[in-house]
């Protein structure tokens with residue numbers, strides 16, 4: 001029997017729950033040409049949500065086509081141009097002949113040095129001196145708009161892990177180039193999403209930055225306990241196993257409604273259930289989840305400085321005034337300037353987040369649990 005829970009891949013179909021308001025919002029933006037910036041901590045469901053909204057829009061509106069570009073393993077500006085143009089050509093036609101005609105028509109500058117070929121897996125592949133393109137990316141950046149007009153389509157370009165542009169040699173220069181083109185596009189809408197909240201906020205809300213006010217900023221919330229309760233119960237039932245509402249609630253609460261972990265913990269519980277879930281199996285499943293991850297957590301912790309670990313200890317103890325004299329003294333945090341440095345370093349490492357300003361929180365609920373019940377209680 002295949003398990004009714006899924007994690008580590010995009011949540012689709014029956015594995016996808018709720019997000020109704022966010023789906024409506026995204027679809028509206030895609031249809032009305034409003035750029036969107038979607039931000040949430042890791043594994044809260046950004047990619048799944050965008051894909052879901054994209055699939056629905058494409059099914060409902062024949063004139064809209066969605067292009068997905070993942071910057072996860074794009075390390076340079078050159079790679080970005082290559083991936084972007086290939087994705088756009090592919091979405092614009094699908095047929096090699098037509099792609100070639102687009103290249104001839106819209107990438108004139110690069111003829112005859114450009115070649116289009118289906119590569120080993122029949123995906124489109126473009127060869128070009130991308131170093132040169134970097135200096136004159138105009139045609140490439142406008143390719144989507146040109147094709148959209150030609151084919152009387154509206155394109156939506158969804159770029160995942162957008163924060164990775166910070167790995168480029170000149171991130172600011174890159175942003176200036178792309179913004180100056182994208183803001184003129186009438187038939188292409190952009191949806192940019194990623195998890196490094198601080199970096200994303202800086203890029204999109206700082207007046208001096210090229211992407212200032214580029215689109216609507218959406219902070220993805222977690223999925224509520226209420227919703228998880230129903231979801232977990234339904235998924236159990238679909239395989240003729242049962243658990244009570246309270247048990248489903250406890251699973252969700254154990255991992256603070258974190259979507260990835262709710263699915264993972266539910267699955268461990270499900271494996272332990274023959275027909276009816278036992279209370280003690282929830283605790284055992286949680287222990288087992290923590291054990292699976294403990295090596296990873298140990299590594300993360302070993303790579304922190306002593307004061308960073310002390311800071312996490314203070315957070316776990318639910319200390320509020322982290323820069324106060326007493327707290328700095330009690331937790332050996334150095335000085336108040338040091339406290340802000342620690343905070344920033346931990347935010348950069350994506351270990352903590354301060355979505356509510358001045359109220360930093362550990363991002364990973366299972367890491368938090370491990371620190372509290374294993375590491376600090378040793």
Ligand SMILES: Nc1ncnc2c1ncn2[C@@H]1O[C@H](COP(=O)(O)OP(=O)(O)OP(=O)(O)O)[C@@H](O)[C@H]1O
Pocket residue numbers: 006007008009010011015016017018019040041042043044045046047048049195259260261263
């Ligand atoms: N709407 C949802 N319904 C059910 N489970 C979900 C949902 N959204 C996310 N999940 C769970 O969370 C996991 C992570 O989702 P996803 O990859 O979409 O998140 P993400 O925010 O893009 O993560 P990352 O920051 O790592 O890119 C999924 O594999 C799934 O287990």
Ligand SMILES: [Mg+2]
Pocket residue numbers: 046047048160
């Ligand atoms: Mg993602």
